[in-house]
Amino acid sequence: xxxxxxxxxxxxxxxxxxxxxxxxxxxxxxxxxxxxxxxxxxxxxxxxxxxxxxxxxxxxxxxxxxxxxxxxxxxxxxxxxxxxxxxxxxxxxxxxx
Numbered sequence: 001x002x003x004x005x006x007x008x009x010x011x012x013x014x015x016x017x018x019x020x021x022x023x024x025x026x027x028x029x030x031x032x033x034x035x036x037x038x039x040x041x042x043x044x045x046x047x048x049x050x051x052x053x054x055x056x057x058x059x060x061x062x063x064x065x066x067x068x069x070x071x072x073x074x075x076x077x078x079x080x081x082x083x084x085x086x087x088x089x090x091x092x093x094x095x096x097x
Contacts (some may be wrong), residue, residue, distance in 0.1 A: 001075040020057030
C-alpha cells in the first residue's frame with residue numbers, strides 16, 4: 001500500500017473521529033440559549049445541533065474510509081508486486097511429482 005496515503009489516512013481518520021465525537025459536544029455547549037425558550041425548545045435545539053454535527057463527522061469518516069478503500073484497491077490491482085519466496089510446503093509438493 002502507498003505509505004504516504006496510509007499516513008494521510010491515519011491522521012485524517014483521527015480528525016474525523018474528533019469531528020464525530022467531540023464536535024457535537026462543542027456545538028451543544030457553545031451556543032447561548034435564549035431566555036424565553038421552554039425546556040422542550042431547548043431540548044430540540046440541542047438535539048438538532050447535535051445531529052447536524054454528527055452528520056459532519058459521519059461524512060468526514062466516510063470520505064476518509066473511501067480514501068483507504070481506494071488505496072487498498074489500487075495496491076491490489078496496480079501496486080508493486082512483492083516477491084514471495086517458496087515455502088517448505090510448496091517445494092515438498094513439487095518434488096513428489
